[in-house]
Amino acid sequence: MKVFEGLKFKRGTTAIHRLDPRTKFLVSCMIFTLALLFTELLSILILFIAQLPLLFSARIYREWSLSLKGSLTLVGIILLSNLIVGYISNNFQLSSQLLTYSISMAFRFVVLMSSFSLFFLTTSPDDLSLALEQSHIPYEFCFAFTTAIRFVPVLAIEAQTIMDAQRSRGLELDKGNFLKRIRNYIPILIPLIVGAIRRSLELAEAMESRAFGAKKKRTNLYRLQLKKSDYLTFLISFCILSLALYIRYNIPIPEFQIPL
Amino acid sequence: MIEVENVSFTYPSGVEALKEINVKIKDADFIAIIGENGAGKTTFIKHLNGILKPTQGDIYINGLNTKKASIAELSRDVGLVFQNPDHQLFCETVEDEIAFGLKNFGFNKDAISERVTWALNLLDLTKYGKVSPFMLSGGERKRVALATILAWDPKILVLDEPTIGQDFHQKDKLRQFIVQLNSQGRTVIMVTHDVEFVADCNPKVIVMSNNRIIATGSAREVLTNFDILAKASVLPPQITQLFIKLSDLGLPQNIIDLYEAKQLIIELTKGRLNNEGL
Numbered sequence: 001m002k003v004f005e006g007l008k009f010k011r012g013t014t015a016i017h018r019l020d021p022r023t024k025f026l027v028s029c030m031i032f033t034l035a036l037l038f039t040e041l042l043s044i045l046i047l048f049i050a051q052l053p054l055l056f057s058a059r060i061y062r063e064w065s066l067s068l069k070g071s072l073t074l075v076g077i078i079l080l081s082n083l084i085v086g087y088i089s090n091n092f093q094l095s096s097q098l099l100t101y102s103i104s105m106a107f108r109f110v111v112l113m114s115s116f117s118l119f120f121l122t123t124s125p126d127d128l129s130l131a132l133e134q135s136h137i138p139y140e141f142c143f144a145f146t147t148a149i150r151f152v153p154v155l156a157i158e159a160q161t162i163m164d165a166q167r168s169r170g171l172e173l174d175k176g177n178f179l180k181r182i183r184n185y186i187p188i189l190i191p192l193i194v195g196a197i198r199r200s201l202e203l204a205e206a207m208e209s210r211a212f213g214a215k216k217k218r219t220n221l222y223r224l225q226l227k228k229s230d231y232l233t234f235l236i237s238f239c240i241l242s243l244a245l246y247i248r249y250n251i252p253i254p255e256f257q258i259p260l
Numbered sequence: 261m262i263e264v265e266n267v268s269f270t271y272p273s274g275v276e277a278l279k280e281i282n283v284k285i286k287d288a289d290f291i292a293i294i295g296e297n298g299a300g301k302t303t304f305i306k307h308l309n310g311i312l313k314p315t316q317g318d319i320y321i322n323g324l325n326t327k328k329a330s331i332a333e334l335s336r337d338v339g340l341v342f343q344n345p346d347h348q349l350f351c352e353t354v355e356d357e358i359a360f361g362l363k364n365f366g367f368n369k370d371a372i373s374e375r376v377t378w379a380l381n382l383l384d385l386t387k388y389g390k391v392s393p394f395m396l397s398g399g400e401r402k403r404v405a406l407a408t409i410l411a412w413d414p415k416i417l418v419l420d421e422p423t424i425g426q427d428f429h430q431k432d433k434l435r436q437f438i439v440q441l442n443s444q445g446r447t448v449i450m451v452t453h454d455v456e457f458v459a460d461c462n463p464k465v466i467v468m469s470n471n472r473i474i475a476t477g478s479a480r481e482v483l484t485n486f487d488i489l490a491k492a493s494v495l496p497p498q499i500t501q502l503f504i505k506l507s508d509l510g511l512p513q514n515i516i517d518l519y520e521a522k523q524l525i526i527e528l529t530k531g532r533l534n535n536e537g538l
Contacts, residue, residue, distance in 0.1 A: 158347070164311045165348040167331040168340040169408060170364030187360070190350035194394065198346075 008063070008153045015229065016058040021123045021131035023230040030237045031115035034244050040253045041104035045179055047111050055114065060121040068110065077225050079106040103258065107130045125150045130224050139218055155196065162191050191243070261287055262308065262416065262447070267317035269303060278305040281317070281469045287415075289441045291449045292458045292479070295468035295521040296493035299452045302343075304468070305418050308449070309338040321416070336365055339414030345405035349393040354385060354404050357393050358411045365412055379411040383437075398425045410441075416524040417441060423457050435460055457484055459497045459516040467492050484514045 011017075016024070034047055055064050060078045082102035087094055127148045132142040167173070173184050247253070262285040269278040277300045285291055293301050306312045307319055310326045310333075319326045321334055342348060351357040357378050362372045380386045383403045388396060393404050402425060410416070422438070423431050439461060442448045452458060458465060458479055465482040467475040469492040475482055482488060483496050486504075495501065496516075502516045515521050 046438065108261050114305055132526070161342070161344075165342045167311060167363040168335050169341070169348065170332045170335055170412075171360075172330070172332050187348075191347055195346055223297075242538045 008121070010060055010063055010121050011124070012059055012122065014058050014122075016054065016118075017122045018229070019122075019233060020224055020226050020230045021127045022135070022224070023226070023233050024119050025131070026125055026235055027114045027233060028119040030241050031118075032112060033241065035108050035115070037244060037248050038253070039101070039104060039108075040255060041100050041107070042256060042259075043105045043253055044104045044111060046109045048107060048114070051111065051114050051118070054118055058118065058122050060118070063121055064114060064117050067113070071109075071113055076104045077111055078109050079103065082106070094260065096260045100257045101257075120149070120180065127224070130220060132224060133218075133220065134224055140213075146232060151196075151199075155192065158195060161193055161194075162188050261285070261320075261324055263318075263320040264307075265318050265320075266308065267314040268321060269307065269312060269316050278307075278314075279472055281473055283466065283473060283476070285447060285449065287447055288442065288445050289447050290439075290461070290463035290515060291447075291466060292450045292454065292461065292463045293449065293466045293468060294453065294456055294482075294492065294494055299468040299492065300471040301468050302420055303313075303408045303439050305340065305420060305449065307453055308334075308416070308418055309340045310334040311340075315381040332364065335414070336412065337414055338418060339409035339412070340418045341406050341409050341420060341422070345393075345398075345401040348405060348408070349401060353390050354380070354393050354396075355389045356405075361408055362411055367412070369390060372381065373411075375411050382410060383407045384433075396504065399430050402426065403430075414446075416447040416449070419448070421522065422450055422474060423452060423454045431457065453494075455494060455497045459500075462517075465496070469493075480514055480516055483516045 031047065031051065034247065035044065038044060038047070079102050082105045083094075083098065086098040090098060128149070129142050130145040132145065133139060134185050163173070171184065173186055173188075174181065176184065262283075264281050264283045264285075267278055267281040268276070270276045281304065293304065295301050303312065307314060307322065308324065310329060310331045313327050318414075321329075321338060324334070325531060326334060348355055351360060355376050358376045359372050362375055367375065376389075380389050382515060383406060385407055386419070388400065388404075393401060396404065402422075406419075406422070419438070422434060426434060435457065438450070439446055442463075448463070450463075464480045465475075465479050466473055467482055467488055474491055475485070475488045476484075484500055484504075486496065489496055496504070499518055499521050500513075500516050503511050503521065504513050507513050512524070515524065
């Protein structure tokens with residue numbers, strides 16, 4: 001459940017927290033695009049290292065590392081599946097090229113995850129909702145989206161409690177073969193889903209009783225305004241992206257390989 | 261026998277939830293744990309079947325260190341009933357629900373069907389055996405949750421807020437039931453905010469406040485000690501409050517349950533009736 005720590009907004013006043021959510025979303029998308037543009041270990045590593053100062057300056061290093069720890073299994077699966085598929089399609093030969101490739105694929109996932117961690121950890125659900133509304137997305141959709149995000153940590157806590165309750169009834173989650181282990185999660189998933197549906201119905205009733213949707217046109221107390229720092233961030237992101245595209249298509253990237 | 265030796269616990273998030281807890285709970289003891297919200301009560305009972313392991317100190321359940329045993333191993337002896345039954349019900353019928361734990365503990369088929377019938381009967385749920393647990397009322401679901409744990413007959417029964425969502429009638433039945441389980445030699449530990457329920461059950465009481473145990477004693481000792489209760493944000497039972505407010509009239513201050521209050525008042529009024537001829 002630690003992986004969800006990386007999606008939980010952490011209040012703060014750093015420069016990154018103060019950026020407009022739209023700007024932050026664009027930066028996250030840029031990092032995302034960059035990570036997809038490159039496959040070489042060197043470039044992925046550079047991307048990874050380039051993110052660290054952002055994480056540090058937003059003071060979300062601890063939360064980010066928690067979510068990183070939580071996603072280690074997934075990183076392992078990516079690494080292994082790349083290795084296995086490559087191994088089989090390569091006539092059952094393990095090359096250092098394949099190893100390097102698999103590691104960079106695993107690292108690519110870490111980069112992707114960090115970019116979204118950076119966005120969600122520093123953007124409050126309220127700001128996110130405002131940003132969506134001001135991008136002319138219907139309010140009902142914005143509300144559904146932000147509510148979903150807001151409830152992720154709640155669901156994570158609930159999942160932990162359910163796990164504890166079922167373990168107290170003798171359920172051993174990591175027992176048995178692969179299929180059995182998947183089946184072991186049924187007693188966790190059913191109460192979790194039933195609880196989520198119940199909660200959503202209750203939420204709907206509570207919203208109805210507070211006159212949700214009574215007026216077609218909603219007004220907001222706050223309006224998001226792009227600042228100088230936002231334009232500057234746009235400019236820098238654009239430059240980095242252009243530079244990266246130029247390098248990608250015109251300059252060969254040195255391939256260093258991890259020896260077997 | 262539960263031995264808790266100098267146990268402290270800090271959640272991974274850095275929140276300290278238990279500080280230097282020392283307590284010994286003997287076989288067939290009946291214990292109520294009371295205290296303010298966030299005092300560490302639920303965290304403490306989650307240590308008893310190994311869901312949480314102490315960050316400092318040790319807990320021994322019948323001599324077995326909880327750090328060295330799995331939750332499943334410990335749960336065989338320590339049945340923990342969670343506060344919210346919706347966190348554990350998932351089967352199609354109440355019978356399947358009760359059988360789930362038994363299957364996990366490796367009971368054979370005959371024993372399972374025998375114990376399911378026994379547990380259904382015990383909690384007055386026989387007519388719901390084939391009904392989906394999701395169709396039952398809150399109080400009934402709570403009883404199903406209790407039945408699922410009692411089915412494998414753990415020696416130690418731990419209940420988190422057993423009275424929440426129960427009407428007076430069900431609460432009284434629950435009390436009789438818990439007292440009966442205890443008199444049959446099971447250790448019962450319950451966490452509750454319901455001081456009237458504690459007074460009626462008359463167990464030993466552990467008061468927790470601010471992540472520590474601040475007092476232990478009989479229900480009467482603890483529930484009439486205002487200083488201790490105030491520290492733990494607990495009010496004494498209403499009948500105790502009434503008697504304390506009337507203490508100027510010479511009434512005793514250590515009354516905790518309705519029955520003895522009634523007896524006392526009958527005695528007093530009898531005397532008056534005779535004296536003044538009312």
